[in-house]
Amino acid sequence: MKRRYTFYIVGSGKNSFRQLALTGRGALVFLVLLVALTSTLSVTLYAQWASFRHQKSADAFSLSLERKDAELKAREAQLVVLAREINGLKGNLMALYDFEKKIRVIANLGSPSKGDSLFGVGGATPRDIDTNLVIHEQGEALVREMAEQIHETSMAAEEELGRFTSLYDILDEKRTILESTPAICPTTGWISSRFGPRVSPFSGKKRFHKGYDIANHVGTPIFAPADGVVTYAGPRGSMGVMVSLDHGHGMLTRYGHLSKTLKKKGEHVKRGDKIALMGNTGRSTGPHLHYEVHLNGMPVDPEKYILD
Numbered sequence: 502m503k504r505r506y507t508f509y510i511v512g513s514g515k516n517s518f519r520q521l522a523l524t525g526r527g528a529l530v531f532l533v534l535l536v537a538l539t540s541t542l543s544v545t546l547y548a549q550w551a552s553f554r555h556q557k558s559a560d561a562f563s564l565s566l567e568r569k570d571a572e573l574k575a576r577e578a579q580l581v582v583l584a585r586e587i588n589g590l591k592g593n594l595m596a597l598y599d600f601e602k603k604i605r606v607i608a609n610l611g612s613p614s615k616g617d618s619l620f621g622v623g624g625a626t627p628r629d630i631d632t633n634l635v636i637h638e639q640g641e642a643l644v645r646e647m648a649e650q651i652h653e654t655s656m657a658a659e660e661e662l663g664r665f666t667s668l669y670d671i672l673d674e675k676r677t678i679l680e681s682t683p684a685i686c687p688t689t690g691w692i693s694s695r696f697g698p699r700v701s702p703f704s705g706k707k708r709f710h711k712g713y714d715i716a717n718h719v720g721t722p723i724f725a726p727a728d729g730v731v732t733y734a735g736p737r738g739s740m741g742v743m744v745s746l747d748h749g750h751g752m753l754t755r756y757g758h759l760s761k762t763l764k765k766k767g768e769h770v771k772r773g774d775k776i777a778l779m780g781n782t783g784r785s786t787g788p789h790l791h792y793e794v795h796l797n798g799m800p801v802d803p804e805k806y807i808l809d
Contacts, residue, residue, distance in 0.1 A: 580643065587650055594657055601664055610671060681748040683726035683806040685772065687756065688779060688790050690717030696802040712757070713803040716789040719760050721779040723790060725770040726754065726806065734762040740791065741783020744776055751798075757791035758783050 604610075694714035698707055729746035732753075737743035740757035744764065747753055760780025770776060781788040794803040 678750055680728045684808045685726045686807045687726050687792055688715055688723045690715040693789055711800040712791045712793040714789050714791055719780055719788045722775050723777040725774045725776050727772050731764045731766050731768045734766050739784035753795040755793040758785045
């Protein structure tokens, strides 16, 4: 008698319980089919799970690539902006250099002692960086060129700073000299005697007149023709009441025959300041100002220093 095997199948619904009776061979076939079905189902589920994980990894990798690509493009854009700024900086530096040369021409100054080139002796301005380069292909060359040009531009900027510092010192010295150089007529009136040889009104003999005489009424104001310091204010023999100003740089002016001084010894005056009043003191034939200009201890023609 053949052995029989009974299998119970539990389901859901009305007929939730069934039984299957099989002989030995049928039971074996059934078990084989069951194992095969279970294996297939397991393989299918594993494949789906693996596919899901692979897709998730692929999505994450794709997102990472997109982010890196975005970062790369952002860096490329920054390099382009930096390259343009370097080009602009060189242009501004050259404009400053040209402006410096114009100032030197206007001020009648020579070229800087270190030569006429901003980017090194005999050097030319570095060419502009090409911002249209394919950065991902030529990035290293572009970065290297940018680094070189930044170094050259930095050195040129330091050189130009030194030039401007030197130029400022020269112009400041010239400004001081100009402010200290007599340039205006110290009073109003009419010329009664000029600088040079003349016949003395007292002796009738030919004498050298060291000043410039301007006649007007007593009390006519006298003005400083340049910045300076009062070195004397008071009576001075034949000069009568006198004021003397030291303008520096070897320049001295004197004002004689005054009726009154308005400044004291040691006071600083600016061009145009009222320093005294015209008079008729000392050895004088009438109210007037005797005006002298001395350069390095020697009298010079005051008329050459009256520019107004």
